[in-house]
Amino acid sequence: MRISARTQYGLRAMCALATAPAPVHAHQIAADQHIPRRFCDSILLHLRRAGLIRSQRGPDGGYWLARPAEDITLADVIAVTEGAEPPAARFPGAAAPLTEVWERLHDYETALLGEVTLADVTSQPSCS
Structure with a gap:
């Protein structure tokens, strides 16, 4: 499975938000996660439009998760950043038997990513 830079950045931004005690400004997410600022703004916009995060403007504003980290899976984020995968x-x-192998692999990836939440990822010891 190939993960695009957009998806990697989106997952990193979501992990940053999952561990933040208060709303976080985009410039802080970009700096902390080494994401190009304009790319970060674009990704955050897509995540907000998809309902995964919320935002508020102003000095006390920023971004935060729209749902608890336990309720957001890696598959949720990947669906926003990658879009729907064609069959x-x-x-x-x-080579016909390869079709079944690829379908099984896709089903396994989808199941695994649908089980792992942001809380699972951010609760790992190295994520402090």
């Missing part, structure tokens, strides 16, 4: 292509001839 696996059917392989012809001798």
Whole structure:
């Protein structure tokens, strides 16, 4: 599985928000997570439009999770940053059995990412 830079940045931003005790400004997320600022703003906009985060302008504003970290899976974030994945292509001839392998792999990835929450990731000892 290939994870785009957009998805990696989105997951990093969401982990930062999951561990923040108060709203966090975009410039702080970008700096702390080493995300280019304009890229960070774009990702945060998409995550907000998808309902995963909320925001408020002003000095006391910033971004925060729209739901508890226990209720947001990695699959939720990836769906926003990557979009819907097209169905696996059917392989012809001798390669036809590969179709089933790819479908099983996709199902496994989807199941795993749908089980792992931001809380699971951020509760690891190295995430303090």
